[in-house]
Amino acid sequence: MKKLLFLFIFFPFILMGKSVWPLGEIWAEKNGESAYPNKTLHLSGTQQNKEAQAEKFVIAELQNFFPANTNLHADFFKIGPLGTYISYTQAFFGTSIYGTSVKINIDKNGNVNSIFYKLAETRNWPQKSFPAVADMERIKAETGDFIISNKNNTWFFDGEKAHAAFVAEYGANDGSKHEETVFAANDYSILYTIDKHRYAGGKDSMVRGNVFYPDPLTSSRKTYGAPYADTDDSDKPELNYERVPLEMKVTFEHDSFTLRNEYSQIAEISSPYTKHAFSNAPFFNYSRQDDRFEEVNATYHIYNYRQHVKKIGFDTLGKIPLKVDPHALNGADQSEFDFFQNDLKLLFGDGGIDDAEDADVVIHEYNHFLSFMASGDNGYGSDRLAIEEGLCDYFACSYSKNISNYNWQKVYNWDGNETWNGRSCVTGKNYKTDVSGNRYKDGEIWVGTLMEIQDEIGRDQTDAIMLGTLYFTAKNMTMPTAARIFIHVDSILYGGKNTLKIAQKFIANGLLPDTFMVSVPDKIKNEFAVKINAAYFSSHNIVYAEFDQPQTGIARIFDLQGKELISQDFYNTNKVNIYAPQITQGMYILHISANGIQKSAKLLK
Known part of the structure; x- marks a missing residue:
């Protein structure tokens, strides 16, 4: 019986500002069997015990990065439907090194599927001391009058030397600011800043609400232009006619129905402050000019999408009543998922066309939330951010196409007018030649490939594989790595029956090498049925x-x-x-x- 072992060890270098880091992967598979010969890891005991066991395994595998006084600090632990996932930050003399990461993925049988890492070589670093207390006035002079939720000592490596530093995470509860800045400990100069936004109780009762399904242009099969235009949120008969009464779950208490269920709850987080929807009858009927229409629209599409997520086996992922403010961000032409101070929320802007009127925007932002719930805050690196935007565009496109195939190639059919043109989920771009470093443009490679895969294996399987892949994502992950993980998740969920079709699409778009096909026949061959x-x-x-x-x-x-x-x-x-x-x-x-x-x-x- 022929078995092949695939072991990929990469040691490329990436440039981040002035910082040059060893970035690598240990990724292997053996027809879904052990990732390495005789390298299984059976975790036991408490979460802390499991983190320590996995840390010991990682340090043994990557021992060149762990001389004396260098170790790991666990910062994320997740048991998902496919296995256990643990992330760490590298530490030197007990203090974390900013920007470093290790993620280990272990399947249910204790097989180590992959290790992703971005680590510093600390062997020649001198030990430095930190001020006993950070000067908060000097930090606030740079951050402004925002809430500082976290402030820690850190090491920052600029490619030449290690700096003793402070890292501060700060923002506002209304979602207007959420950043992280690294300050040099000796003079409080700014070494690095990152924007951490992710853009773009009673009785349950079933009610109906008038919503766009999925947007007024798709349902009417019209292009943008009068009378099918926003016109400052006006009540045009043609647009109101596109509202459809659809069923969703809400909460009934104190003799009225309110927009809350196990997946979302309407909240007032930032201006503009609006009147909230409630009804004494099991029907929410608002014209599109009424601000409460967007509340009903967002609630319905999140609820409807979650029924699909439940059907394909991922109902436990992100099953919380997420806060949703359909009129937020001071009316900006922007929407986002924000997790500042672990206060999870979706915020939709009113600039241009109200974002919460378009199901594509709602589903895109909601999948930023699901990605965060599956794998934590790991949105670092240009490819990883492109994957993030691409997968969220994919789910938006997949959702709308399932409703209607009219102009399905465009993401944000309704919102992508007036102030911008939306994006496309069909692309001729190739990863080998067309990567630009722009997360949104590069994300088109990922979403376009997934839509091609969906054409081959169907929506349910493609969506399920992508949701499963979320648990494996890691900081600085590349698109080729994500492609391999996608195929690996197919082997877990569907026994690898889709490997050939999936691999062909990834290869065609430059996400896997042509030589990958050499191994595919043996990988997908059924050694028993x-x-x-x-x-x-x-x-x-x-x-x-x-x-x-x-x-x-x-x-x-x-x-x-x-x-x-x-x-x-x-x-x-x-x-x-x-x-x-x-x-x-x-x-x-x-x-x-x-x-x-x-x-x-x-x-x-």
Whole structure:
């Protein structure tokens, strides 16, 4: 039985201002089996214990970056439906080194799938001392009169030497400011600044609300221009006619319905301050000139999108009542997801065309939130930011195209007029020749490729693979790396059945080398076939597996939080009856491992 081991170790150098850093990856796979020969990592105990175990593994793998007095500080821990994900920052003499990162991804069976890192070589760094207390007046002189949520000592490497420094994260609760600045500890000069915005209780009740579906140009199949124009948010009959009464879940309390459910809640965060929607009847009917129309529109599209996310198996991702202000940012022509002081919120501007009137804008910003919930604040590096914008444009395009294929190639069909032209989710750009360093322009490569993949394998599978990929993202990740992860997630969710079609699209757009195809036939070759019969899973907690030839291995069932519910061995047999314990309704994952090959299937109870 032929098995191939794919081991990719990259040591390119990237330029960030004056800073030159070793950036690398250890990425490997073996038909979904162990990432390295005999290199598995079975985490146990508390979260702190697991972080320490993974830290020890990483330092052993990357020991050249960890001389005496250099270690790691854990800053992100997540157990997702596909495995465990831990991120660290490198530390020198106990103080974090700004801009460094390590992320390790471990699957449910303890196989280390990948390690991504950006590390400093500290062997010749001198130890320096920090002032006992930072001079907050000097810091505020540079940051202005904003809330400082975090202030820490840090090391900052400028490519030539290490500076003792302070890093301050500051902003405003209304979303108008959220930045992070590094100050030199000796004279408080600014070494680096980054904008951290991510742009672009009662009884549940079902109600109807008039909304655009997904926007008035798509539903009317018209191009922008009178009478199908914003005209300062006016109530034109042609635009009001495009409102559609659709069903969504809200909260009923104190004899009235309010726009709150398990996924979103309308909030007043920044000006302009508007009157909020409520109704004594189970129907929200506002004309588009009424500010409450945007509240209903945003609430509906988030709720409707979440029904799709639930259907494809990711309902636990970001399942919180996220704050949404459909009229925010002082009327700016901008929208954003913001997480300042861990206060998570979506803010939509009114400049030009009201952003919350366009479902593309709502879904784009909401997926910034899902990305943050899956993998934390890792939006560093030009490629990583391009992936972020591209994946959010992809989900917006995928959502709208599922409603109507009219002019589906344009993202922001309604909002992308008057003050800007929107973007495209179809592109002829190639990663090898067309990368510009602009996150939005480069993001078109990612969204365009995903839409081509969707044409091959369908919306549900492409969306599910991309949501699964969110858990693996890391600081400074490149698009080629993301492409490999996307294929890896397909192997987890769908047994690699889409690998060939996915790889062809990534190769065509320069995201994978032409030589990748050499390995694909062996990677996707079914070394055994298995038929899963889950007809009695919902009623009797039984799953039947039938192989094309006798197999020896193990079958496991996990919930979407990664908790193993049952583990069952089988020996030299063509058929296995897998008995699950008493479990609640929901989505579960079946993993079958035999002779070094893994198969996965989703189970719905």
